[in-house]
Amino acid sequence: MPELTVSKKIFNKKPDNFMKEYITQLLIQQYTKSYKTETSTTIVAFNFYSDHALIITSDKEGEIYLYQKMKYESMLSDSLSKSLNNHKDLLPIHWRNWIEESQFDLVRKEFSQALNFNRFTANYNENDEMFYWNWKSHKDIYFRMDSNYIINEIVFY
Template identity: 70%
Template sequence: MLELTVSQKIFNKRPDKFIKEHITQLLIDQYNNSYKTETSNAVIAFNFFSDHALIITSSKEGEIYLYQQMEYESMLPESLSKSLDFNRDSLPIHWKKWLEKSQFNLVRKEFSQALNFNRLSASYNEHDETFYWNWKGYKNICFRMNNTYVFEEVVT
């Protein structure tokens, strides 16, 4: 197992030693306890919480060089509901009902809980630089995430 380090670039804006030490430890802990997917030149670590995701990127050599927090509102945009609507036949029955009643917020909540509890597994396609998240309980549901970590559509 690689010994993780954190790139100095992350601390250039805030060189305070106390902050550096604590952010370093937090990032390493979060990275070690995350769901990781390997791309051609990096390892992307996903940490899902109740209302946001923390995405940490490291080189294959183990240097963390980027992290960002994303709210589910931006990761699961309203445009995803159009794709869900188009692929209704692949969805669980309760999702169909929620979408009929324009309750995308309930779909988003269940989706975020699925991420939070590791009910989705990711793979990375280098050809189109896209992540594909397969729902473990529903074999016919796969969500496509672009390289800016936004879920775009359901792939059947």
């Protein structure tokens, strides 16, 4: 039996009330079980899966007004790889080896697994309007994420 799919035609029409209610329930469920961090005006909820993140944004009153799915490849920019290369002496030994061997795909894979298994915590810095993801096992290493949810630099404190 072939794999079951849903026609794109279904989503080209305005969703009926049943679909609106179902999508609403899914978003609320995902938001509720997510990792959340606050900015001055919003709450940003992150759900991490094996190959992508679901990012849901709500206002302080609790109304969800935006969601987006992002592949990890698009979240981990080329500037991050340059930043990692510039600071490789401060990274864990296995990351140093991967970077020296030009195996950034392994870094991306480990990074996505760390997000997926909740090995990072996030803080939002109002001054530069950036998210900083702290690696729980390496307290002085942070990954800077801009407002487009692109991780573009490693920072050490």
